[in-house]
Amino acid sequence: MENRNGLRCRECGRQFPAAPIHVCEFCFGPLEVDYRYDALKGVVTRASIEAGPPSMWRYKELLPIDGDVAVGHHVGFTPLIRAKNLADELGCREIWVKNDSVCHPTWSFKDRVVSVAVTKAREFGFDTVACASTGNLANSVAAHAAEGRLKSYIFIPADLEQGKVIATLVYDPTLVAVHGTYDEVNRLCSEIADKYRWAFVNVNFRPYYSEGSKSYGYEIVEQLGWKTPAHIVVPCAGGSLITKIWKAIKELKLLGLIDETSSAKMYAAQALGCGPIVTMIKNDTDVLVPVRPSTIAKSLAIGNPADGYYAYKTAKESGGSGEHATDEEIVEGMLLLARTEGIFTETAGGVTVAAAKKLIERGIIPRDESIVICITGNGLKTPDCLQDSLEAHVKIKPSLSAFDRALADLKSQTS
């Protein structure tokens, strides 16, 4: 606790005690955990981190946890992969894929935020956790609530992909499907959170929850040998992840763990059918215009992103930019990553790969500099969107001659 002062309004700077609150009651700005970096400097070192467990908890001192980790002990420290084949395909020197499609236990980066939020819910004495979700968060809250023996209420848009519904229900939460968009689910949950004393991970627990995303950024830097890449392309829904990766880099500089001149240009990736943050970046305005989402990338389908303003500022401050991807480009992005690197990501990953490709092709990201592509979710959750793009496999009788004929046919088709 001596590492933190409580909460602080990101806009007006007013201080608040560490409590399950998320909004400044004076200016409505978001509250953030207020660390005492002077007390952490010299205590958190490269060596102390490297001596920690192979999970996000190697950075526990930089996360808002008071006691022991309650759930999700094995979350994070996912592979950072040198994507040589993808780099060859895109004509680039150095591409890395930070692969949270294999994050334990629910196959998305949301495990990072949820393990912090659920641990914090236990610390504050809550017996019920809840969330509004586009899918990945639902999976993760339900799983970690099960592990922590807490009740959970999960609110989702009723049209969510079946894979994400099943991968939530299996943990036995109370799942509430709402006829509406995610933004409508979110508004409803804000009102429910005001009425019921639950730990809504992305409402009243947002200051703690969102800090978990920093671990994604710390890992990129540590896994590159305590160096920042030149460019980081990040999928944006609510806009929190990109701001927290940027915050992670700034914190590592403050703590003297990386060179003071270290930086990375941050790029926002969004679907064309729901890209209000990238639109802000392209129009260079800090005013967010909400949209009604229409995209296959449902996990990014947030038309009124709460951190849109900060995501825009991150891209601008870091010298980065942003790019939209059409539904066709999203599918192509998924197939490209699978074909070149053997990584099957969900639609959000398709958005990120597609946006990175366009930024490279447009010369915004130079081909001879290091690029990290943030892959945050698993393709097995959203296979439906690929059904029309994948060719049927060869069907034959169990005879060698049948196979010979099929093979000859295939070869004649491709020649």
Add this chain to the structure above:
Amino acid sequence: MAVLVRIPTPLRTLTKGSAEIQAKGETVDSLIGDLERQYPGLKDRLLDESGELRRFINIYVNQEDIRFLQAKKTALKDGDEVSIVPAIAGG
């Protein structure tokens, strides 16, 4: 026009703890004026120095974000429900 206004927790110190209040207004703008008359100080919490709605507040009329309607000029009718909701994170 008499409408029901839902007040989020951070503003309830100004409404003596009330979560729902009755107020009047032809538009969202004039509704905010009536809220200020009933609960002095509320307007400053909702609007910034230039009179614009603060960045992190969303106002809904019958569940619709007023930015999809006519923003502060959105007309109100008797029985409408207005929600004041702080921005919340994604999922």
